Amino acid sequence: MSARVLVGVKRVIDYAVKIRVKPDRTGVVTDGVKHSMNPFCEIAVEEAVKLKEKKLVKEVVAVSCGPQQVQETIRTALAMGADRGIHVEVSGKDYETLGPLQVSKILAALAKKEQADLIILGKQAIDDDCNQTGQMTAALLDWPQGTFASEVNIEADKLKVVREIDGGLETIKINLPAVVTADLRLNTPRYATLPNIMKAKKKKIANVKPADLGVDVSSRLEVLKVDEPPQRQAGVKVETVHDLVGKLKEAGRI
Amino acid sequence: MILFRQALRFTSRLPFICGRCRTYSAQVGSVERVISAFRSVSGDEGVSVGSAVREQHGRDESVHICRPPDVVVFPRSVEEVSALAKICHHHQLPMIPFGTGTGLEGGVGALKGGVCFSLRKMEQVLDLHQEDFDVTVEPGVTRKGLNSYLRDTGLWFPVDPGADASLCGMAATSASGTNAVRYGTMRENVLNLEVVLADGTVLHTAGKGRRPRKTSAGYNLTNLFVGSEGTLGIITKATLRLYGIPESMVSAVCSFPSVQSAVDSTVQILQAGVSIARIEFLDDVMINACNRFNNLSYAVTPTLFLEFHGSSKSMQEQVSITEEITRDNGGSDFAWAEDEETRGRLWKARHDAWYAALALRPGCKAYSTDVCVPISRLPQIIVETKEDLIRNNITGPIAGHVGDGNFHCLIVLDPNDPDEVQRVHSFTERLARRALAMDGTCTGEHGIGLGKRALLREEVGPSAIEVMLEHRRR
Numbered sequence: 001m002s003a004r005v006l007v008g009v010k011r012v013i014d015y016a017v018k019i020r021v022k023p024d025r026t027g028v029v030t031d032g033v034k035h036s037m038n039p040f041c042e043i044a045v046e047e048a049v050k051l052k053e054k055k056l057v058k059e060v061v062a063v064s065c066g067p068q069q070v071q072e073t074i075r076t077a078l079a080m081g082a083d084r085g086i087h088v089e090v091s092g093k094d095y096e097t098l099g100p101l102q103v104s105k106i107l108a109a110l111a112k113k114e115q116a117d118l119i120i121l122g123k124q125a126i127d128d129d130c131n132q133t134g135q136m137t138a139a140l141l142d143w144p145q146g147t148f149a150s151e152v153n154i155e156a157d158k159l160k161v162v163r164e165i166d167g168g169l170e171t172i173k174i175n176l177p178a179v180v181t182a183d184l185r186l187n188t189p190r191y192a193t194l195p196n197i198m199k200a201k202k203k204k205i206a207n208v209k210p211a212d213l214g215v216d217v218s219s220r221l222e223v224l225k226v227d228e229p230p231q232r233q234a235g236v237k238v239e240t241v242h243d244l245v246g247k248l249k250e251a252g253r254i
Numbered sequence: 255m256i257l258f259r260q261a262l263r264f265t266s267r268l269p270f271i272c273g274r275c276r277t278y279s280a281q282v283g284s285v286e287r288v289i290s291a292f293r294s295v296s297g298d299e300g301v302s303v304g305s306a307v308r309e310q311h312g313r314d315e316s317v318h319i320c321r322p323p324d325v326v327v328f329p330r331s332v333e334e335v336s337a338l339a340k341i342c343h344h345h346q347l348p349m350i351p352f353g354t355g356t357g358l359e360g361g362v363g364a365l366k367g368g369v370c371f372s373l374r375k376m377e378q379v380l381d382l383h384q385e386d387f388d389v390t391v392e393p394g395v396t397r398k399g400l401n402s403y404l405r406d407t408g409l410w411f412p413v414d415p416g417a418d419a420s421l422c423g424m425a426a427t428s429a430s431g432t433n434a435v436r437y438g439t440m441r442e443n444v445l446n447l448e449v450v451l452a453d454g455t456v457l458h459t460a461g462k463g464r465r466p467r468k469t470s471a472g473y474n475l476t477n478l479f480v481g482s483e484g485t486l487g488i489i490t491k492a493t494l495r496l497y498g499i500p501e502s503m504v505s506a507v508c509s510f511p512s513v514q515s516a517v518d519s520t521v522q523i524l525q526a527g528v529s530i531a532r533i534e535f536l537d538d539v540m541i542n543a544c545n546r547f548n549n550l551s552y553a554v555t556p557t558l559f560l561e562f563h564g565s566s567k568s569m570q571e572q573v574s575i576t577e578e579i580t581r582d583n584g585g586s587d588f589a590w591a592e593d594e595e596t597r598g599r600l601w602k603a604r605h606d607a608w609y610a611a612l613a614l615r616p617g618c619k620a621y622s623t624d625v626c627v628p629i630s631r632l633p634q635i636i637v638e639t640k641e642d643l644i645r646n647n648i649t650g651p652i653a654g655h656v657g658d659g660n661f662h663c664l665i666v667l668d669p670n671d672p673d674e675v676q677r678v679h680s681f682t683e684r685l686a687r688r689a690l691a692m693d694g695t696c697t698g699e700h701g702i703g704l705g706k707r708a709l710l711r712e713e714v715g716p717s718a719i720e721v722m723l724e725h726r727r728r
Contacts, residue, residue: 014403016399016402016403034403036405036406037406072406076406079408188594188595190594191405191408191410191499192405192406192407192408192499193408193498193499193500193501194408194409194498194499194501195408195498195501195565196408196501197407197408
């Protein structure tokens with residue numbers, strides 16, 4: 001099979017970090033905070049590499065959009081087994097307002113340019129929780145989509161995808177080329193080993209600008225403010241059931 | 255010494271029910287006086303006298319009853335720890351450090367009341383030096399938390415006791431794990447510690463910020479504190495040795511007709527220089543329990559679970575050398591796997607051993623013994639121990655880190671049956687003494703804690719105990 005897989009990877013604040021809102025309430029603190037690859041993107045990379053190990057695809061290309069630092073994220077994907085990377089340079093204000101619509105336009109343009117047969121993305125990013133990029137990319141390319149995938153199999157020239165849905169599991173068969181978004185149970189991503197990290201340093205990362213792909217990254221959304229969730233108030237102890245009922249009535253709960 | 259006699263109190267209480275909440279003792283007139291001093295250091299949220307919080311900090315995952323402290327403090331920095339320690343020192347209050355409460359020997363029990371220092375708010379990973387393979391962590395960082403933090407670097411910290419324990423706590427108990435045979439225990443992997451002593455002095459055991467891979471400068475204070483179980487100071491930072499994640503991991507399972515043949519294979523595998531990382535032994539009772547718990551069908555005989563770490567090219571050769579060794583010793587049903595999922599399935603039996611043992615007798619509790627002997631004596635001690643178990647009608651499947659000569663009897667007992675509790679207690683004493691008689695130790699990994707203090711005296715001898723007590727007195 002001569003298939004080429006495009007995997008999108010996003011650099012986000014590490015899941016273990018305690019998020020703090022900036023004092024000016026325009027966003028969250030990112031300076032000096034640990035960043036890593038979005039966990040669902042890790043699962044996407046792992047799936048692509050597994051497909052390559054099963055010899056069902058020939059090449060895995062990792063893509064990330066952002067400033068210089070996203071190269072670290074691409075290197076992690078290379079250390080996990082991707083063959084080469086593409087860094088789409090977006091920085092400054094453009095990067096702060098970069099969202100699913102612009103990214104999906106970029107991915108669609110890259111898919112055509114690289115003649116990709118399959119795009120695998122994480123189902124959503126843990127910073128914005130949008131869950132839109134995969135679906136938008138498929139729509140722009142007019143490709144079928146298998147989202148929330150917990151199992152992916154290539155059968156002949158079709159893709160069998162088991163999707164996690166509210167009611168349970170749904171199995172669909174879609175034509176290639178297609179877009180798949182990875183859900184939590186699709187696989188367990190491998191840790192990048194030190195020897196593989198060393199090897200990854202030699203793999204190529206190409207630099208591309210959105211303008212080269214004919215994509216306008218200006219945003220139609222404006223973030224007005226960012227607030228922390230309200231502080232949890234301490235509870236109140238009451239002495240009797242009578243008092244409890246009284247307090248509940250006061251609060252309008254009963 | 256009073257403390258040593260208390261070690262034998264295990265029998266008379268129902269060990270699993272938390273004792274009635276300790277009311278303040280005579281000492282604690284002084285605790286009430288100091289609480290406002292504590293609050294001025296750590297703030298109102300940093301000091302708790304609530305009974306639920308105190309009970310939570312008076313027990314760990316052992317069978318020892320809950321012994322809550324009089325007050326729990328939550329310092330946020332080493333400066334706060336030092337200030338609080340000074341207050342405790344001034345008022346002669348016992349101090350008990352608390353990491354994750356996952357110990358197995360009752361180490362956090364406040365026998366004489368006092369102040370529990372819960373260190374969970376100090377949870378930073380500091381100073382990672384990738385090229386030097388070292389990292390410094392605070393007590394709130396657990397081993398899984400650290401490895402998750404390191405996942406993009408290709409490095410890991412391989413010491414893996416069963417629980418997701420605090421790394422500083424692991425240093426305090428000199429913990430070990432399943433891959434000690436290749437990577438060592440905490441004793442080999444702690445480069446430096448920051449410790450707050452009883453009077454509030456902040457000590458850097460190898461010098462502040464120092465992290466050479468080796469040193470011959472002065473007394474080895476770092477390793478004095480490793481394994482001191484909170485009796486010499488409160489560990490507030492640990493500098494740890496990291497390793498590269500191996501390129502390839504291969505797991506294998508093999509059944510044997512006898513304990514002797516399994517151990518003989520282990521010795522020969524170690525001698526062959528195979529890049530073995532884990533060798534785990536499960537006896538027939540344990541395999542039976544695992545089969546029933548996980549719906550597996552391993553042959554019900556002594557079994558070895560092995561794991562190799564190395565480069566992908568060398569794995570094939572390592573596996574075939576090992577297979578040959580096991581076959582020469584009468585081993586059979588050798589199965590191996592490289593991919594993560596099949597490996598997971600192969601090892602599931604070993605990972606779930608604790609729960610499989612518990613499932614043998616629903617409603618009962620489990621207690622793990624922890625002796626360690628030179629490898630050559632392992633077959634004899636396991637055979638004698640199994641005879642002892644059968645003679646005394648005790649349910650005790652055996653799982654062991656046979657590459658280190660360390661094994662655990664996962665004893666499943668009914669805590670409400672005083673006769674059984676007594677039988678188990680006598681059995682564990684006999685087992686520890688059997689290990690001591692074979693040049694071994696009464697605790698390979700879990701520590702002395704509350705239950706083994708008399709045994710420590712037998713193990714190291716009265717002169718060594720005197721030296722240890724001298725250190726503690728100062």
